[in-house]
Amino acid sequence: xxxxxxxxxxxxxxxxxxxxxxxxxxxxxxxxxxxxxxxxxxxxxxxxxxxxxxxxxxxxxxxxxxxxxxxxxxxxxxxxxxxxxxxxxxxxxxxxxxxxxxxxxxxxxxxxxxxxxxxxxxxxxxxxxxxxxxxxxxxxxxxxxxxxxxxxxxxxxxxxxxxxxxxxxxxxxxxxxxxxxxxxxxxxxxxxxxxxxxxxxxxxxxxxxxxxxxxxxxxxxxxxxxxxxxxxxxxxxxxxxxxxxxxxxxxxxxxxxxxxxxxxxxxxxxxxxxxxxxxxxxxxxxxxxxxxxxxxxxxxxxxxxxxxxxxxxxxxxxxxxxxxxxxxxxxxxxxxxxxxxxxxxxxxxxxxxxxxxxxxxxxxxxxxxxxxxxxxxxxxxxxxxxxxxxxxxxxxxxxxxxxxxxxxxxxxxxxxxxxxxxxxxxxxxxxxxxxxxxxxxxxxxxxxxxxxxxxxxxxxxxxxxxxxxxxxxxxxx
Amino acid sequence: xxxxxxxxxxxxxxxxxxxxxxxxxxxxxxxxxxxxxxxxxxxxxxxxxxxxxxxxxxxxxxxxxxxxxxxxxxxxxxxxxxxxxxxxxxxxxxxxxxxxxxxxxxxxxxxxxxxxxxxxxxxxxxxxxxxxxxxxxxxxxxxxxxxxxxxxxxxxxxxxxxxxxxxxxxxxxxxxxxxxxxxxxxxxxxxxxxxxxxxxxxxxxxxxxxxxxxxxxxxxxxxxxxxxxxxxxxxxxxxxxxxxxxxxxxxxxxxxxxxxxxxxxxxxxxxxxxxxxxxxxxxxxxxxxxxxxxxxxxxxxxxxxxxxxxxxxxxxxxxxxxxxxxxxxxxxxxxxxxxxxxxxxxxxxxxxxxxxxxxxxxxxxxxxxxxxxxxxxxxxxxxxxxxxxxxxxxxxxxxxxxxxxxxxxxxxxxxxxxxxxxxxxxxxxxxxxxxxxxxxxxxxxxxxxxxxxxxxxxxxxxxxxxxxxxxxxxxxx
Numbered sequence: 008x009x010x011x012x013x014x015x016x017x018x019x020x021x022x023x024x025x026x027x028x029x030x031x032x033x034x035x036x037x038x039x040x041x042x043x044x045x046x047x048x049x050x051x052x053x054x055x056x057x058x059x060x061x062x063x064x065x066x067x068x069x070x071x072x073x074x075x076x077x078x079x080x081x082x083x084x085x086x087x088x089x090x091x092x093x094x095x096x097x098x099x100x101x102x103x104x105x106x107x108x109x110x111x112x113x114x115x116x117x118x119x120x121x122x123x124x125x126x127x128x129x130x131x132x133x134x135x136x137x138x139x140x141x142x143x144x145x146x147x148x149x150x151x152x153x154x155x156x157x158x159x160x161x162x163x164x165x166x167x168x169x170x171x172x173x174x175x176x177x178x179x180x181x182x183x184x185x186x187x188x189x190x191x192x193x194x195x196x197x198x199x200x201x202x203x204x205x206x207x208x209x210x211x212x213x214x215x216x217x218x219x220x221x222x223x224x225x226x227x228x229x230x231x232x233x234x235x236x237x238x239x240x241x242x243x244x245x246x247x248x249x250x251x252x253x254x255x256x257x258x259x260x261x262x263x264x265x266x267x268x269x270x271x272x273x274x275x276x277x278x279x280x281x282x283x284x285x286x287x288x289x290x291x292x293x294x295x296x297x298x299x300x301x302x303x304x305x306x307x308x309x310x311x312x313x314x315x316x317x318x319x320x321x322x323x324x325x326x327x328x329x330x331x332x333x334x335x336x337x338x339x340x341x342x343x344x345x346x347x348x349x350x351x352x353x354x355x356x357x358x359x360x361x362x363x364x365x366x367x368x369x370x371x372x373x374x375x376x377x378x379x380x381x382x383x384x385x386x387x388x389x390x391x392x393x394x395x396x397x398x399x400x401x402x403x404x405x406x407x408x409x410x411x412x413x414x415x416x417x418x419x420x421x422x423x424x425x426x427x428x429x430x431x432x433x434x435x436x437x438x439x440x441x442x443x444x445x446x447x448x449x450x451x452x453x454x455x456x457x458x459x460x461x462x463x464x465x466x467x468x469x470x471x472x473x474x475x476x477x478x479x480x481x482x483x484x
Numbered sequence: 485x486x487x488x489x490x491x492x493x494x495x496x497x498x499x500x501x502x503x504x505x506x507x508x509x510x511x512x513x514x515x516x517x518x519x520x521x522x523x524x525x526x527x528x529x530x531x532x533x534x535x536x537x538x539x540x541x542x543x544x545x546x547x548x549x550x551x552x553x554x555x556x557x558x559x560x561x562x563x564x565x566x567x568x569x570x571x572x573x574x575x576x577x578x579x580x581x582x583x584x585x586x587x588x589x590x591x592x593x594x595x596x597x598x599x600x601x602x603x604x605x606x607x608x609x610x611x612x613x614x615x616x617x618x619x620x621x622x623x624x625x626x627x628x629x630x631x632x633x634x635x636x637x638x639x640x641x642x643x644x645x646x647x648x649x650x651x652x653x654x655x656x657x658x659x660x661x662x663x664x665x666x667x668x669x670x671x672x673x674x675x676x677x678x679x680x681x682x683x684x685x686x687x688x689x690x691x692x693x694x695x696x697x698x699x700x701x702x703x704x705x706x707x708x709x710x711x712x713x714x715x716x717x718x719x720x721x722x723x724x725x726x727x728x729x730x731x732x733x734x735x736x737x738x739x740x741x742x743x744x745x746x747x748x749x750x751x752x753x754x755x756x757x758x759x760x761x762x763x764x765x766x767x768x769x770x771x772x773x774x775x776x777x778x779x780x781x782x783x784x785x786x787x788x789x790x791x792x793x794x795x796x797x798x799x800x801x802x803x804x805x806x807x808x809x810x811x812x813x814x815x816x817x818x819x820x821x822x823x824x825x826x827x828x829x830x831x832x833x834x835x836x837x838x839x840x841x842x843x844x845x846x847x848x849x850x851x852x853x854x855x856x857x858x859x860x861x862x863x864x865x866x867x868x869x870x871x872x873x874x875x876x877x878x879x880x881x882x883x884x885x886x887x888x889x890x891x892x893x894x895x896x897x898x899x900x901x902x903x904x905x906x907x908x909x910x911x912x913x914x915x916x917x918x919x920x921x922x923x924x925x926x927x928x929x930x931x932x933x934x935x936x937x938x939x940x941x942x943x944x945x946x947x948x949x950x951x952x953x954x955x956x957x958x959x960x961x
Contacts, residue, residue, distance in 0.1 A: 038609065040601070041562055042592065045555035047605050050620070053551045074530045078522035079556075079594075079625055079641050080578075085518055101557075101583040103594070106640075107576050107629035115519065117556075117580065117594075124517070128524050132515065143527070148556055148625070152584035163583075164556050 013287045013346045023229040028158065030279055033346050034288040037158045044156040044163035048272065051347060052159075054296035055275055056166065060146060062198055062294075063168065063270070066190050072142040072170060077124040079148075080115040085123050089248040092122060095215020099152045101163075117150040122216065122241075122267055125171035126249035129263070135254050136175055139263060140183075144170040159276035160233070160484050167271035173251065173263035177242070180264035184240040187268040188221040191236040199274065200291035200400040201225050201281050202407050203235055204430070204479065206455030211442055218242040223270075224454045224479070226407045227280035230428035232454050232481030235277050238268035276484075281403050282371075288348030289371050291399050292392040299328035299388060300349045304337045304356035313355055313365075313380070320385045326392070345370060350395050351388055371395050371402075411479075415464045420480075424448045428482050434474040436467035444469045445480060454479045490763045490823045500706040505635065507756055510823050511765040514635045521633040521640035525749065528824060529636075531773035532752055533643065537623060539675055539771075540645065540747070543667050549619040549647060554601040556625075557592040562600050566725040569599060572692020576629045578640075594627040599693065599718075599744055602648035603726035606740070612731050613652055616740060617660075621647040636753035637710070637961050644748035650728065650740035654719070657741035661717040664745040665698040668713040676751065677768035677877040678702050678758050679884050680712055681907070681956065683932030688919055695719040700747075701931045701956070703884045704757035707905035709931050709958030712754050715745035753961075758880050759848075765825030766848050768876050769869040776805035776865060777826045781814045781833035790832055790842075790857070797862045803869070822847060827872050828865055848872050848879075888956075892941045897957075901925045905959050911951040913944035921946050922957060931956045 016033055017025040031037050036052035048056065064074075080103060087093050100116040118124065129141060146168045156162045170187060174180040188205055195203040203225040213220040217239035225235045245251070246262040255261040282289040292298050299321055303314045314330050321328040331340045337354075344352050354366040359377070365384065367376045369391060378387055410429030414420045420431060428449070435441060435453070445451050445468075456478055467474035493510055494502040508514050513529035525533065541551075557580060564570050577593040595601065606618060623645045633639045647664060651657040665682055672680040680702040690697040694716035702712045722728070723739040732738040759766040769775050776798055780791045791807050798805040808817045814831075821829045831843040836854070842861065844853045846868060855864055887906030891897045897908060905926070912918060912930070922928050922945075933955055944951035 038605065040555050041604055042555040042557050042559055042601075045557065047555070047601075048553035050550035050552055053553055056553075057551065073527035074534065075527055076525035076530055076533075076625075076643060078517050078519040078524070079627065080519050080522065082519055097585070099584050101580045101592075103578045104581045106578040107631075108574070115578075124519075124524075127518055128515065148553075150556065154584075166553060 013285070013342055016285055016287060016346075019228065019285050026285070027280060030283050030287055031158045034348060036275065036279075036288070039158075044153060046158050046162050048166070051296075052275060055278070055290070055294060056272055058294050058296050059198075059274060060168075063190070063194060064146070066194070067144050067168075067170065070142075070186065070190070072144045072172075075143050075145055076147070077118075077121050077128065077145055079118055081118055081123055083114045083116065085127055086116055088123065089126075089216050089245055091244075092216035096120065096151075101150050101152055118147075119149055119151045120267075120269075121145070121147075121149075121169055121171065122245055123249070125267075126245045126251060126265075129173055129246070129251045130249050133173065133251060133253050133263070136256050138253065140172055140174045140179065142170075142172045142183075144168055157276075157484075159272055159279070161273075165271050165273065167269050169267060169269040172266045173246065174265075175255065175263065177264050180242075180266050181240055184221060184238050184266045184268070187266070188223065188236075188238040191223045191238070191268070191270055194270075195223060195225065195235065196400070198291065198293045199278055199281075200293075200396060200403060201235075201277060202400065202404040204455065204457060206457040206479065208237075208455060209442060209453045209478070211439055212453055214239045216241065216244060218244065222455050224430075224481070225277050225281065226410060226430055226481070227277070227484070228406070229280070230410050230482070231484055232430065233273070233277050233280070233484050234454075235274060236268070236270040239266060241265040241267065282399055283348070286342075286373070287346030289399070290348040290350060292350040292396050295327075295348065295350050297327050297329055297349055298392060299326060299351045299353060300344045301328060301330045301353045301355065302337060302340045302344070303330065303332065304354060307357055307360075310355050310357065310360060313360070314353075317353060317384060321388065324385060324389065326388070341368075345373070351391055353384075353388070367391060369395055371399055413463050414468060415466070417468055420445070420468060421448050424451055424482060430454065431480045432461075432463060432477060433468035433480060434462070434464050434466060435476045435478040436470055436472045436474040437476055438467070438470065438472075441467055441469035449482050451480050452483055454481045454483070490819055493762055493764060493823075496705065496762050503762070504757060507760050507764055508635045511825060513752065513756075513765070516635075521630060523635050523639050525643070528773075529752060532755070532767070532771060533749055535771050535773050536751060537645070540667070540671060541623070543671070544621050544645075544647065547619075547663065547667070549621045549649075552620050552622055553624070554595075554598050554605065554622055556595055558595055558600055560591045560593065562604055563593055565600065566603075566693050566722055568721075569693035573597065573628075578627050578629055595624075596626055596628045597744075597746075598622070598624075598626075598646055598648065599722055600726070602744075603722045603728060603742070606650055606723070607726050607728045610650065610728060610730050610740065613733050615730065617649055617651045617656065619647075619649045619660075621645055634753075634961075636749055636756070638750075642748050642750065644746050646744060646746040649743045650723065651742075652732065652740065654741050657719075657743050658717055661698060661715050661743045661745070664743070665700065665713075665715040668700045668715070668745070668747055672700060672702065672712065673877070675768065675770045676755055676758075677770075677873060677880060678712075678754060679877065679881040681932065681934060683934040683956065685714075685932060686919060686930045686955070688916055689930055691716045693718065693721060695721065699932050701907075701958070702754050702758065703887060703907055703958070704754070704961070705883070706757070707887050707959070708961055709907065710750070710754050710757070710961045711931075712751060713745070713747040716743060718742040718744070759876055760825070763819075763850070764823030766876070767825040767827060769827040769873045772804075772825065772827050774804050774806055774826055775869060776803060776828045776830060777821045778805060778807045778830045778832065779814060779817045779821070780807065780809065781831060784834055784837075787832050787834065787837060790837070794830060794861060798865065801862060801866065803865070818845075822850070828868055830861075830865070844868060846872055848876055890940050891945060892943070894945055897922070897945060898925050901928055901959060907931065908957045909938075909940060909954060910945035910957060911939070911941050911943060912953045912955040913947055913949045913951040914953055915944070915947065915949075918944055918946035926959050928957050929960055931958045931960070
């Protein structure tokens with residue numbers, strides 16, 4: 008059943024890690040580079056990133072944010088101004104020690120994140136409450152010196168956006184933190200067809216330097232969790248450390264309240280690991296850079312003219328489509344469209360056409376449908392794209408629900424994580440030692456404390472003491 | 485005449501360099517950062533860059549190019565594979581020597597440009613003529629350890645796009661080199677309203693490692709030239725150095741022909757230095773992120789409703805507009821619109837409105853026009869935007885023509901450059917020593933050899949020997 012392009016993809020249920028890298032390679036999403044731990048994002052992968060950028064960017068702008076560009080390099084003394092952030096990031100930054108073949112007086116680190124730079128900028132550019140809020144974002148590259156790397160999921164350099172805002176009041180900043188989390192969560196649901204969950208990180212898992220961190224967590228096909236986006240509330244920590252002082256409405260000096268939030272090319276990894284299969288990439292139509300491929304079978308003039316007719320009509324409807332008129336065999340073209348995750352394929356063949364039929368194939372289920380040419384094919388395609396988007400979400404949701412376990416017993420917790428991991432709901436007393444204990448189960452970490460009143464018992468799953476907090480736990484990438 | 489926002493702008497004719505940095509600051513385009521030689525591109529500056537990106541990116545895509553992302557860091561041995569490139573760039577790169585607080589076995593440089601990375605990628609991803617051409621581009625940051633820096637014109641880190649293509653034949657690659665030059669040149673003419681000139685660089689001034697370099701050169705208000713974009717033809721130099729071998733149509737191993745081309749945030753500097761004035765930024769409408777500002781004078785309900793009506797109508801026409809309804813004085817708002825370079829201002833005042841009039845103000849000439857409210861104001865604004873775009877180009881062209889001199893005598897050359905510099909057309913024998921000699925005149929360099937048969941004499945302006953080549957010379961940024 009498999010053609011050249013996808014026959015080299017490992018079976019997903021046999022070796023998930025190899026399957027993942029096989030799909031990345033076969034769909035030409037990324038390639039390893041000779042810069043250790045860094046990837047080349049190839050055209051197919053980058054086009055997905057551009058689609059993600061354009062959707063998110065317009066949502067950021069609709070909510071009043073503007074884009075800026077901060078420097079790539081951070082002087083060491085600037086990085087060291089906020090203690091917790093340094094502790095969190097210092098072990099994983101890259102240092103520039105010479106420039107223009109001269110040794111530098113002060114080392115510069117390549118930004119692992121830009122709280123320091125934004126804070127420093129705000130400090131010299133905000134002086135009055137009239138300057139607030141500042142709602143800034145940047146799309147850029149960052150670098151973290153990871154030991155183990157994997158395309159999109161964890162690489163030394165990655166692309167992301169980082170929003171950084173400062174506000175007059177705590178309430179406003181907290182509302183921003185939550186509102187950006189919701190933008191991310193909606194993006195996962197509405198575009199990526201990923202039924203992510205949201206909540207608050209525990210103290211141990213929050214971002215270095217944040218007062219608290221909200222997170223979007225997704226569950227991959229193999230039951231491993233992926234932190235997919237975060238939104239941090241800093242209170243006045245950074246504004247005090249970096250001396251972002253301003254004159255408030257009472258004409259007194261005050262420090263603004265700060266947030267930051269980010270998502271990265273890691274989302275491409277999530278897309279693959281939630282939706283793709285043994286035939287290659289499967290993309291939700293709303294995020295697919297190309298939604299429809301038209302494959303003429305043979306060089307018959309009638310076939311080619313119908314193909315062009317469909318292409319024109321699809322384009323007029325704003326549906327990204329293309330004709331595969333390469334000199335490859337039809338079988339090759341079908342497999343190519345599959346491995347690259349084109350959501351809908353239109354096959355136009357001579358015999359079919361004699362019966363006034365064409366074939367529509369949906370990528371997600373690989374289901375074939377014969378359709379009469381005298382019906383409104385474009386309308387059919389539109390409906391099909393919507394169906395695929397909805398069905399992909401529903402399947403992912405069903406899977407997530409099947410893989411979400413409610414546990415009141417530590418042994419059961421262990422059994423689940425060792426046999427068929429997923430999200431585990433269990434009560435927690437709030438003690439960091441109990442959290443540490445759970446880490447012994449295949450490195451399981453708290454994913455988040457969901458925004459819910461759900462209680463499944465009144466005892467901590469580890470120590471048995473009184474517990475008010477429901478935590479969702481999981482193995483993580 | 486000047487208000488708070490623009491009163492701190494130095495007179496352009498008194499001190500051009502200070503005027504430039506004053507405009508950058510007053511229009512909130514960029515700000516100095518605490519990372520030496522690197523700037524923060526602020527929202528107003530970044531919005532111009534986004535506009536440039538979106539126009540150019542669609543032109544690249546229309547011509548078959550796709551975007552990718554290459555690593556930021558280049559291992560030293562990879563950089564050193566092509567000798568001339570290394571010689572050109574090694575003195576101005578920044579070196580990463582430790583990562584995660586461990587000393588690295590091999591230094592990594594921050595990309596000053598990415599020929600090496602693209603070539604390395606092509607080497608492992610191209611094997612047959614069927615894989616050609618590759619028409620790649622990336623939007624990214626690069627770093628060059630400049631000693632003297634200036635916002636947008638020359639900074640250690642800057643943003644740019646770099647296209648990198650490989651082709652089966654010399655002819656195809658050379659056509660690409662020229663075609664990308666034309667895309668740049670048209671962009672300067674049609675959008676930036678800058679009458680740039682194009683041509684070939686001399687051997688001395690070409691890109692390190694290129695067989696030849698085409699260039700877009702613009703003339704600033706003060707007569708100084710700015711290299712504004714380049715397109716390089718590499719022949720097989722890099723493909724041989726990096727071993728990009730492929731099987732050609734005769735089933736023999738061959739090396740592809742390569743190009744690269746780029747423009748950067750330096751274009752923002754060009755926009756400022758060609759068009760702006762003592763009142764701040766002046767932007768050609770086609771590149772202005774916000775084209776129209778509506779300023780209601782007073783809080784009269786009729787005024788506000790008319791302002792909203794205009795805003796809706798402009799938006800419907802796809803014209804980016806906004807209402808300035810801050811609590812500032814009208815005078816402050818007018819000056820604010822001026823300093824920020826909003827091409828058209830609509831003032832709606834009570835007294836005017838009683839006479840069924842409003843006022844339109846064009847930023848470029850600061851001319852005021854009273855218009856009856858019962859005419860089609862939106863149509864008037866559209867025409868005005870077109871007029872401004874055309875007039876700005878025409879004025880810049882006239883200035884360039886006035887500042888372009890034809891010279892056959894070295895003394896005259898010197899007099900011009902010392903009193904009122906500009907583009908100087910003079911004949912050149914082709915000898916590098918003569919070129920070097922001209923550099924003694926205030927550092928004047930050859931800008932380009934234009935694509936023309938024009939000959940103004942048959943003698944080299946320096947040595948008096950036979951000369952076939954017309955060169956355009958200039959002082960440069």
